[in-house]
Amino acid sequence: MRGFVDLHCHWIAAIDDGARTVDESLAMLRGLHDIGFDTVVATPHMRPGMYDNDRSHLERAYLAMQRTVAEGGIGCSVHLASEHFFDDVVFGRLIRGEALPYPGGGAALVEFGPAAFPLRVQHRFFDLRRAGLAPVLAHPERYEPVWSDDACLDPLIDAGAHLLLDVCSLTGKYGRAPQRAAEKLLEDEAYEAACSDAHKPGDVDHVKRSIQRLEELVGAAETRRLLSDAPLALLRAEPVR
Numbered sequence: 001m002r003g004f005v006d007l008h009c010h011w012i013a014a015i016d017d018g019a020r021t022v023d024e025s026l027a028m029l030r031g032l033h034d035i036g037f038d039t040v041v042a043t044p045h046m047r048p049g050m051y052d053n054d055r056s057h058l059e060r061a062y063l064a065m066q067r068t069v070a071e072g073g074i075g076c077s078v079h080l081a082s083e084h085f086f087d088d089v090v091f092g093r094l095i096r097g098e099a100l101p102y103p104g105g106g107a108a109l110v111e112f113g114p115a116a117f118p119l120r121v122q123h124r125f126f127d128l129r130r131a132g133l134a135p136v137l138a139h140p141e142r143y144e145p146v147w148s149d150d151a152c153l154d155p156l157i158d159a160g161a162h163l164l165l166d167v168c169s170l171t172g173k174y175g176r177a178p179q180r181a182a183e184k185l186l187e188d189e190a191y192e193a194a195c196s197d198a199h200k201p202g203d204v205d206h207v208k209r210s211i212q213r214l215e216e217l218v219g220a221a222e223t224r225r226l227l228s229d230a231p232l233a234l235l236r237a238e239p240v241r
C-alpha cells in the first residue's frame with residue numbers, strides 16, 4: 001500500500017527530541033517513504049519551558065532543511081506544522097493566529113501532558129473551533145486518564161476534536177495500557193486518522209510493523225482511510241468560520 005500521509009513526525013534536525021542530525025532527518029524520510037508514506041508533515045514540539053520553539057523559529061529551521069531534503073532525492077513531499085503543547089501560552093498563540101496549523105489552515109495538532117487533561121479543555125477546544133481551528137489530539141491512547149475510562153474523551157470529541165492514533169501504540173511501544181486503549185478506541189471507530197510520531201530512523205521499522213498490525217485489526221480499506229484519505233482531508237482542511 002502507498003499514498004500514506006504522516007500528520008505527525010519529528011524529522012527536523014536538532015529542534016526537539018526528534019532527529020538529532022540532518023543525516024538522521026534524511027534517513028527518517030527515506031525510511032518512511034520506503035514503507036508507503038508519500039507525504040510527511042514535520043510536527044516539532046512547541047512546548048514552553050521544554051522546547052521553546054515559536055512559529056518563526058520553527059519556520060526558519062524548516063526552511064533551512066528544505067533545500068537539503070530536495071537535494072537528498074527524498075521521494076515524499078514535506079510540510080510544516082507543529083505539535084502544540086496545550087498550555088495557556090500556546091493556546092493564546094493558536095487563538096491569535098501565531099501558531100502552526102496544518103497547511104490548509106483549518107486544523108492544528110495538540111498534545112497534553114501524560115497524567116491529566118488540562119482544566120476545562122473542552123471549553124478551550126470550543127474556543128479553537130470558533131477561531132477556525134479543528135483540534136487534532138495527538139496519541140489519545142497514551143494519556144493516563146484514558147487507560148481507566150476512555151469516556152473522558154467524549155467531551156473533547158463533542159467539542160470537535162479529531163483523535164490521531166500513534167500506530168506504534170498498537171505494537172506495545174509505550175506499554176500494555178496504551179496498547180489496550182488504542183485497540184479499544186479502534187474497535188469503537190473513534191480515530192479520525194493515524195500517524196507515525198517517529199522520532200528517529202530506528203522508529204521506522206516499528207512503524208512498519210505497526211501498520212501491518214493495524215491492517216490485521218481493521219482491514220485494508222480502514223487502514224487506507226486512517227493513513228491516507230482522512231489525513232489528506234485534515235491536511236487540506238480550511239478554517240471553519
Ligand SMILES: [Fe+2]
Nearest residue numbers: 008083138197
Ligand atoms: Fe510527537
